[in-house]
Amino acid sequence: MTKLLTKKATKMQKPFDQIQLHAISKAAQAEMQDKLDNLSKPIKGLGQLERLADKLAGIQETTDLKIDQRICLIYCADHGIVSEAVSATSEPLSNVLSANVAEGHACVNALAMRNRCEVKVFDIGLAGNYQTTKMVDEKIQRGTKNMLTSDAMSRQDAVKSIQTGYDNAKQAIADGNQLLLLGEVGLGNTSASSAIVSTMLALPVDDVVDKGSDISVKQFEHKKQVIKDILAARQPDKTDPLGVLSKVGGFEIGATVGTMIAGAEAGVPVIMDGFISDAAAVLAKAFYPDITDHLIASHLSGEKGAQRVLDYLDLKPLLQLGMAVGEGSGAVVALALIDDIQSVLVNMNTLQDLNFEYEN
Protein backbone atom coordinates (compact mmCIF):
# COMPACT_ATOMS: atom_id res chain seq x y z
CA MET A 1 0.00 0.00 0.00
CA THR A 2 1.20 3.53 -0.73
CA LYS A 3 2.32 5.26 2.43
CA LEU A 4 0.70 8.64 2.16
CA LEU A 5 2.93 10.36 4.59
CA THR A 6 6.14 10.09 6.55
CA LYS A 7 6.29 11.16 10.17
CA LYS A 8 8.30 14.26 9.24
CA ALA A 9 5.67 15.32 6.73
CA THR A 10 2.98 15.56 9.43
CA LYS A 11 4.47 18.98 10.20
CA MET A 12 3.67 20.15 6.67
CA GLN A 13 0.47 22.04 6.08
CA LYS A 14 -0.61 20.15 2.96
CA PRO A 15 1.15 16.82 3.26
CA PHE A 16 -1.18 14.68 1.14
CA ASP A 17 -0.91 16.32 -2.24
CA GLN A 18 1.81 14.09 -3.72
CA ILE A 19 -0.62 11.56 -5.19
CA GLN A 20 -1.64 11.90 -8.82
CA LEU A 21 -5.41 11.98 -9.28
CA HIS A 22 -6.75 9.89 -12.17
CA ALA A 23 -7.35 12.06 -15.25
CA ILE A 24 -10.97 12.80 -16.14
CA SER A 25 -11.73 11.87 -19.77
CA LYS A 26 -13.36 14.82 -21.54
CA ALA A 27 -13.65 12.59 -24.64
CA ALA A 28 -15.73 10.00 -22.76
CA GLN A 29 -17.91 12.78 -21.36
CA ALA A 30 -18.56 14.19 -24.85
CA GLU A 31 -19.22 10.69 -26.18
CA MET A 32 -21.70 10.07 -23.37
CA GLN A 33 -23.60 13.28 -24.18
CA ASP A 34 -23.76 12.23 -27.86
CA LYS A 35 -25.02 8.82 -26.82
CA LEU A 36 -27.73 10.36 -24.63
CA ASP A 37 -28.70 12.88 -27.32
CA ASN A 38 -29.19 10.01 -29.78
CA LEU A 39 -31.67 8.16 -27.60
CA SER A 40 -35.40 8.35 -28.40
CA LYS A 41 -36.19 11.14 -25.94
CA PRO A 42 -36.04 14.92 -26.05
CA ILE A 43 -32.43 16.11 -26.07
CA LYS A 44 -31.20 16.66 -22.49
CA GLY A 45 -34.64 15.46 -21.35
CA LEU A 46 -33.26 13.48 -18.42
CA GLY A 47 -31.75 16.63 -16.96
CA GLN A 48 -29.47 16.00 -14.03
CA LEU A 49 -29.46 12.26 -14.66
CA GLU A 50 -27.62 13.04 -17.88
CA ARG A 51 -25.06 15.16 -16.01
CA LEU A 52 -24.61 12.18 -13.68
CA ALA A 53 -23.94 9.88 -16.64
CA ASP A 54 -21.45 12.41 -18.09
CA LYS A 55 -19.61 12.61 -14.80
CA LEU A 56 -19.43 8.84 -14.37
CA ALA A 57 -18.20 8.47 -17.96
CA GLY A 58 -15.48 11.05 -17.40
CA ILE A 59 -14.27 9.33 -14.24
CA GLN A 60 -14.44 5.80 -15.68
CA GLU A 61 -13.15 6.92 -19.13
CA THR A 62 -15.93 5.02 -20.91
CA THR A 63 -19.59 5.30 -21.87
CA ASP A 64 -19.97 1.66 -20.87
CA LEU A 65 -20.53 2.41 -17.20
CA LYS A 66 -19.37 -0.10 -14.59
CA ILE A 67 -21.71 0.05 -11.64
CA ASP A 68 -22.58 -3.52 -10.66
CA GLN A 69 -20.20 -3.99 -7.76
CA ARG A 70 -20.71 -1.31 -5.12
CA ILE A 71 -19.71 -1.05 -1.51
CA CYS A 72 -20.54 1.35 1.30
CA LEU A 73 -17.55 1.88 3.62
CA ILE A 74 -18.89 2.99 6.99
CA TYR A 75 -16.44 4.54 9.44
CA CYS A 76 -17.47 4.63 13.10
CA ALA A 77 -15.94 6.74 15.83
CA ASP A 78 -16.79 8.68 18.97
CA HIS A 79 -16.38 12.33 19.82
CA GLY A 80 -15.32 13.63 23.24
CA ILE A 81 -17.39 16.75 22.62
CA VAL A 82 -20.61 14.82 23.40
CA SER A 83 -19.84 15.36 27.10
CA GLU A 84 -20.79 19.03 26.47
CA ALA A 85 -24.40 17.99 25.76
CA VAL A 86 -24.39 18.75 22.02
CA SER A 87 -25.83 15.45 20.82
CA ALA A 88 -28.52 12.84 21.43
CA THR A 89 -26.47 11.42 24.32
CA SER A 90 -23.76 12.94 26.50
CA GLU A 91 -22.03 9.55 26.60
CA PRO A 92 -19.92 8.31 23.67
CA LEU A 93 -22.29 5.48 22.73
CA SER A 94 -21.64 5.17 19.00
CA ASN A 95 -20.59 1.54 19.57
CA VAL A 96 -24.23 0.57 20.12
CA LEU A 97 -25.39 2.22 16.87
CA SER A 98 -22.35 0.96 14.93
CA ALA A 99 -22.84 -2.64 16.05
CA ASN A 100 -26.42 -2.44 14.80
CA VAL A 101 -25.10 -1.38 11.38
CA ALA A 102 -22.46 -4.14 11.40
CA GLU A 103 -25.14 -6.69 12.31
CA GLY A 104 -27.27 -5.51 9.39
CA HIS A 105 -30.27 -4.00 11.17
CA ALA A 106 -29.82 -0.24 10.68
CA CYS A 107 -31.32 2.19 8.17
CA VAL A 108 -28.43 1.86 5.72
CA ASN A 109 -28.71 -1.94 5.74
CA ALA A 110 -32.41 -1.85 4.87
CA LEU A 111 -31.66 0.51 1.98
CA ALA A 112 -28.55 -1.39 0.87
CA MET A 113 -30.55 -4.62 0.62
CA ARG A 114 -32.91 -3.03 -1.88
CA ASN A 115 -30.17 -1.22 -3.78
CA ARG A 116 -27.77 -4.18 -4.04
CA CYS A 117 -24.92 -2.67 -2.06
CA GLU A 118 -22.38 -4.37 0.16
CA VAL A 119 -21.90 -2.73 3.56
CA LYS A 120 -18.58 -2.87 5.41
CA VAL A 121 -18.25 -1.35 8.87
CA PHE A 122 -15.03 -0.14 10.48
CA ASP A 123 -14.27 0.84 14.06
CA ILE A 124 -11.89 3.72 13.41
CA GLY A 125 -12.18 5.24 16.89
CA LEU A 126 -15.11 4.03 18.97
CA ALA A 127 -14.86 4.74 22.69
CA GLY A 128 -16.54 1.54 23.78
CA ASN A 129 -16.35 -2.09 22.86
CA TYR A 130 -18.99 -3.72 20.71
CA GLN A 131 -20.64 -7.12 20.78
CA THR A 132 -20.11 -8.19 17.19
CA THR A 133 -17.39 -9.82 15.15
CA LYS A 134 -18.77 -8.20 12.00
CA MET A 135 -16.97 -4.88 12.54
CA VAL A 136 -13.43 -4.42 11.20
CA ASP A 137 -11.20 -3.30 14.07
CA GLU A 138 -9.05 -0.34 13.03
CA LYS A 139 -9.43 1.61 16.24
CA ILE A 140 -6.95 4.50 16.41
CA GLN A 141 -8.08 5.85 19.80
CA ARG A 142 -11.10 5.42 22.05
CA GLY A 143 -12.82 8.50 20.67
CA THR A 144 -11.51 12.01 20.16
CA LYS A 145 -10.74 14.25 23.12
CA ASN A 146 -13.17 16.99 24.13
CA MET A 147 -12.18 19.67 21.62
CA LEU A 148 -13.44 22.41 23.89
CA THR A 149 -10.51 21.74 26.21
CA SER A 150 -7.85 20.16 23.95
CA ASP A 151 -7.18 19.21 20.33
CA ALA A 152 -9.48 16.39 19.20
CA MET A 153 -6.48 14.26 18.18
CA SER A 154 -2.75 14.49 17.48
CA ARG A 155 -1.50 15.31 13.98
CA GLN A 156 -0.06 11.77 13.81
CA ASP A 157 -3.48 10.28 14.52
CA ALA A 158 -5.06 12.60 11.96
CA VAL A 159 -2.62 11.21 9.41
CA LYS A 160 -3.37 7.67 10.59
CA SER A 161 -7.10 8.21 10.07
CA ILE A 162 -6.60 9.45 6.49
CA GLN A 163 -4.16 6.61 5.75
CA THR A 164 -6.63 4.03 7.11
CA GLY A 165 -9.46 5.30 4.91
CA TYR A 166 -7.10 5.35 1.94
CA ASP A 167 -5.96 1.76 2.57
CA ASN A 168 -9.53 0.47 3.00
CA ALA A 169 -10.60 2.08 -0.25
CA LYS A 170 -7.59 0.64 -2.10
CA GLN A 171 -8.56 -2.79 -0.78
CA ALA A 172 -12.19 -2.33 -1.80
CA ILE A 173 -11.04 -1.35 -5.30
CA ALA A 174 -8.65 -4.33 -5.45
CA ASP A 175 -11.66 -6.50 -4.50
CA GLY A 176 -13.36 -5.34 -7.70
CA ASN A 177 -15.69 -2.63 -6.42
CA GLN A 178 -16.66 -0.13 -9.11
CA LEU A 179 -18.42 2.45 -6.94
CA LEU A 180 -17.34 3.52 -3.44
CA LEU A 181 -20.05 4.87 -1.15
CA LEU A 182 -19.28 6.77 2.02
CA GLY A 183 -20.95 6.34 5.38
CA GLU A 184 -20.26 7.02 9.04
CA VAL A 185 -21.60 6.72 12.54
CA GLY A 186 -20.33 9.10 15.18
CA LEU A 187 -22.39 10.81 17.84
CA GLY A 188 -21.16 14.40 18.00
CA ASN A 189 -19.84 14.47 14.46
CA THR A 190 -22.19 17.19 13.22
CA SER A 191 -20.45 19.45 15.76
CA ALA A 192 -17.03 18.47 14.40
CA SER A 193 -18.25 18.84 10.81
CA SER A 194 -19.73 22.27 11.58
CA ALA A 195 -16.46 23.40 13.13
CA ILE A 196 -14.54 22.20 10.05
CA VAL A 197 -16.94 23.84 7.60
CA SER A 198 -17.12 27.10 9.52
CA THR A 199 -13.30 27.25 9.59
CA MET A 200 -12.56 26.19 6.03
CA LEU A 201 -15.28 28.33 4.40
CA ALA A 202 -14.87 31.21 6.87
CA LEU A 203 -18.61 31.11 7.63
CA PRO A 204 -20.30 32.19 10.86
CA VAL A 205 -21.20 29.21 13.05
CA ASP A 206 -24.87 30.26 13.02
CA ASP A 207 -24.96 29.80 9.21
CA VAL A 208 -23.66 26.26 9.42
CA VAL A 209 -24.72 24.41 12.53
CA ASP A 210 -27.97 22.45 12.84
CA LYS A 211 -29.70 19.97 15.10
CA GLY A 212 -27.79 16.85 14.05
CA SER A 213 -29.35 13.76 15.60
CA ASP A 214 -32.32 15.91 16.64
CA ILE A 215 -31.84 17.84 19.84
CA SER A 216 -34.18 20.23 21.64
CA VAL A 217 -34.35 23.95 20.75
CA LYS A 218 -32.64 24.80 24.04
CA GLN A 219 -29.88 22.26 23.42
CA PHE A 220 -29.46 23.60 19.89
CA GLU A 221 -28.76 27.13 21.20
CA HIS A 222 -26.23 25.61 23.59
CA LYS A 223 -24.61 23.57 20.76
CA LYS A 224 -24.06 26.75 18.70
CA GLN A 225 -22.35 28.44 21.64
CA VAL A 226 -20.18 25.37 22.30
CA ILE A 227 -18.96 25.36 18.68
CA LYS A 228 -18.19 29.09 18.85
CA ASP A 229 -16.24 28.48 22.06
CA ILE A 230 -14.35 25.59 20.44
CA LEU A 231 -13.27 27.74 17.50
CA ALA A 232 -12.17 30.53 19.86
CA ALA A 233 -10.19 28.07 21.96
CA ARG A 234 -8.62 25.94 19.20
CA GLN A 235 -8.06 28.68 16.57
CA PRO A 236 -7.95 26.22 13.64
CA ASP A 237 -6.14 27.62 10.59
CA LYS A 238 -7.85 27.01 7.26
CA THR A 239 -4.51 26.99 5.43
CA ASP A 240 -3.52 23.93 7.49
CA PRO A 241 -6.23 21.29 6.75
CA LEU A 242 -4.42 18.55 8.66
CA GLY A 243 -4.32 20.89 11.67
CA VAL A 244 -8.07 21.54 11.27
CA LEU A 245 -8.74 17.77 11.27
CA SER A 246 -6.59 17.25 14.34
CA LYS A 247 -7.98 20.23 16.27
CA VAL A 248 -11.71 19.97 15.56
CA GLY A 249 -12.21 16.83 13.46
CA GLY A 250 -12.92 13.16 13.99
CA PHE A 251 -11.37 9.82 13.08
CA GLU A 252 -14.25 8.89 10.75
CA ILE A 253 -13.89 12.26 8.99
CA GLY A 254 -10.18 11.61 8.35
CA ALA A 255 -10.94 8.10 7.05
CA THR A 256 -13.55 9.60 4.72
CA VAL A 257 -10.94 12.02 3.34
CA GLY A 258 -8.57 9.08 2.73
CA THR A 259 -11.25 7.08 0.91
CA MET A 260 -11.98 10.05 -1.34
CA ILE A 261 -8.28 10.36 -2.20
CA ALA A 262 -7.96 6.64 -3.04
CA GLY A 263 -11.08 6.66 -5.24
CA ALA A 264 -9.89 9.76 -7.09
CA GLU A 265 -6.44 8.24 -7.58
CA ALA A 266 -7.89 5.04 -9.03
CA GLY A 267 -10.64 6.49 -11.23
CA VAL A 268 -13.39 4.96 -9.09
CA PRO A 269 -16.40 7.24 -8.45
CA VAL A 270 -16.97 8.14 -4.80
CA ILE A 271 -20.58 8.67 -3.74
CA MET A 272 -20.81 11.07 -0.82
CA ASP A 273 -23.46 10.88 1.88
CA GLY A 274 -24.52 13.80 4.08
CA PHE A 275 -23.02 16.64 6.07
CA ILE A 276 -20.08 14.61 7.40
CA SER A 277 -19.09 13.66 3.84
CA ASP A 278 -19.47 17.33 2.94
CA ALA A 279 -17.03 18.40 5.65
CA ALA A 280 -14.57 15.67 4.64
CA ALA A 281 -14.80 16.79 1.00
CA VAL A 282 -13.89 20.33 2.03
CA LEU A 283 -10.70 18.99 3.66
CA ALA A 284 -9.98 16.68 0.71
CA LYS A 285 -10.31 19.66 -1.64
CA ALA A 286 -7.76 21.56 0.43
CA PHE A 287 -5.27 18.77 -0.40
CA TYR A 288 -6.48 18.21 -3.98
CA PRO A 289 -8.42 21.12 -5.50
CA ASP A 290 -9.67 18.90 -8.37
CA ILE A 291 -10.91 16.05 -6.18
CA THR A 292 -14.54 17.15 -6.60
CA ASP A 293 -14.37 15.93 -10.23
CA HIS A 294 -14.37 12.43 -8.69
CA LEU A 295 -17.11 12.99 -6.10
CA ILE A 296 -20.86 12.55 -6.57
CA ALA A 297 -23.08 14.40 -4.07
CA SER A 298 -25.89 11.93 -3.42
CA HIS A 299 -28.20 14.28 -1.55
CA LEU A 300 -28.55 17.59 0.20
CA SER A 301 -28.33 16.86 3.89
CA GLY A 302 -30.97 18.46 6.07
CA GLU A 303 -28.19 20.19 8.05
CA LYS A 304 -28.22 23.97 7.58
CA GLY A 305 -24.66 24.31 6.25
CA ALA A 306 -24.99 21.60 3.59
CA GLN A 307 -26.07 23.86 0.71
CA ARG A 308 -23.22 26.32 1.37
CA VAL A 309 -20.71 23.47 1.31
CA LEU A 310 -22.01 21.93 -1.90
CA ASP A 311 -21.98 25.39 -3.53
CA TYR A 312 -18.37 25.78 -2.40
CA LEU A 313 -17.51 22.34 -3.79
CA ASP A 314 -19.45 23.14 -6.99
CA LEU A 315 -21.43 19.91 -6.60
CA LYS A 316 -25.14 19.54 -7.28
CA PRO A 317 -26.93 17.03 -5.08
CA LEU A 318 -28.93 14.34 -6.88
CA LEU A 319 -31.64 14.31 -4.21
CA GLN A 320 -33.11 16.70 -1.71
CA LEU A 321 -35.08 14.66 0.80
CA GLY A 322 -34.23 16.41 4.05
CA MET A 323 -32.40 13.26 5.16
CA ALA A 324 -30.14 13.48 8.21
CA VAL A 325 -29.45 9.87 9.14
CA GLY A 326 -25.84 9.39 8.18
CA GLU A 327 -24.56 5.79 7.94
CA GLY A 328 -24.30 6.20 4.14
CA SER A 329 -28.10 6.06 3.83
CA GLY A 330 -28.37 8.94 1.31
CA ALA A 331 -25.52 7.56 -0.80
CA VAL A 332 -27.26 4.19 -1.00
CA VAL A 333 -30.61 5.77 -1.93
CA ALA A 334 -28.88 7.58 -4.83
CA LEU A 335 -27.76 4.22 -6.25
CA ALA A 336 -31.31 3.87 -7.55
CA LEU A 337 -30.69 6.89 -9.81
CA ILE A 338 -27.39 5.46 -11.04
CA ASP A 339 -29.22 2.23 -11.86
CA ASP A 340 -31.92 4.24 -13.63
CA ILE A 341 -29.53 6.04 -15.96
CA GLN A 342 -27.72 2.78 -16.67
CA SER A 343 -31.01 1.16 -17.63
CA VAL A 344 -31.70 4.07 -19.99
CA LEU A 345 -28.27 3.65 -21.60
CA VAL A 346 -28.62 -0.08 -21.99
CA ASN A 347 -32.30 -0.55 -22.87
CA MET A 348 -33.51 2.42 -24.95
CA ASN A 349 -33.90 2.69 -28.71
CA THR A 350 -31.97 5.38 -30.52
CA LEU A 351 -33.50 8.06 -32.77
CA GLN A 352 -31.93 6.20 -35.71
CA ASP A 353 -33.74 3.00 -34.68
CA LEU A 354 -36.99 4.96 -35.13
CA ASN A 355 -35.84 6.80 -38.28
CA PHE A 356 -36.66 9.99 -36.39
CA GLU A 357 -34.81 13.17 -37.26
CA TYR A 358 -35.01 16.62 -35.70
CA GLU A 359 -35.85 19.28 -38.28
CA ASN A 360 -33.61 21.92 -36.75
Ligand SMILES: O=C(O)c1ccc[n+]([C@@H]2O[C@H](COP(=O)([O-])O)[C@@H](O)[C@H]2O)c1
Ligand atom coordinates in the same frame (compact mmCIF):
# COMPACT_ATOMS: atom_id res chain seq x y z
O1 LIG B 1 -25.47 12.76 7.26
C1 LIG B 1 -25.97 13.77 7.80
O2 LIG B 1 -26.15 14.82 7.19
C2 LIG B 1 -26.33 13.67 9.28
C3 LIG B 1 -27.06 14.70 9.85
C4 LIG B 1 -27.42 14.57 11.19
C5 LIG B 1 -27.03 13.45 11.91
N1 LIG B 1 -26.30 12.48 11.34
C6 LIG B 1 -25.89 11.27 12.12
O3 LIG B 1 -26.14 11.52 13.50
C7 LIG B 1 -24.93 11.53 14.22
C8 LIG B 1 -24.42 12.93 14.41
O4 LIG B 1 -25.38 13.75 15.02
P1 LIG B 1 -24.97 14.53 16.36
O5 LIG B 1 -26.21 15.23 16.77
O6 LIG B 1 -24.56 13.48 17.33
O7 LIG B 1 -23.86 15.43 15.99
C9 LIG B 1 -23.94 10.73 13.42
O8 LIG B 1 -23.96 9.39 13.82
C10 LIG B 1 -24.42 10.92 11.99
O9 LIG B 1 -24.29 9.72 11.27
C11 LIG B 1 -25.96 12.57 10.03
Ligand SMILES: Cc1cc2nc[nH]c2cc1C
Ligand atom coordinates in the same frame (compact mmCIF):
# COMPACT_ATOMS: atom_id res chain seq x y z
C1 LIG C 1 -30.60 6.54 16.71
C2 LIG C 1 -29.42 7.08 15.89
C3 LIG C 1 -29.03 6.35 14.74
C4 LIG C 1 -27.93 6.83 14.00
N1 LIG C 1 -27.32 6.40 12.89
C5 LIG C 1 -26.33 7.21 12.59
N2 LIG C 1 -26.29 8.17 13.49
C6 LIG C 1 -27.27 7.98 14.39
C7 LIG C 1 -27.65 8.70 15.52
C8 LIG C 1 -28.74 8.26 16.27
C9 LIG C 1 -29.15 9.02 17.48
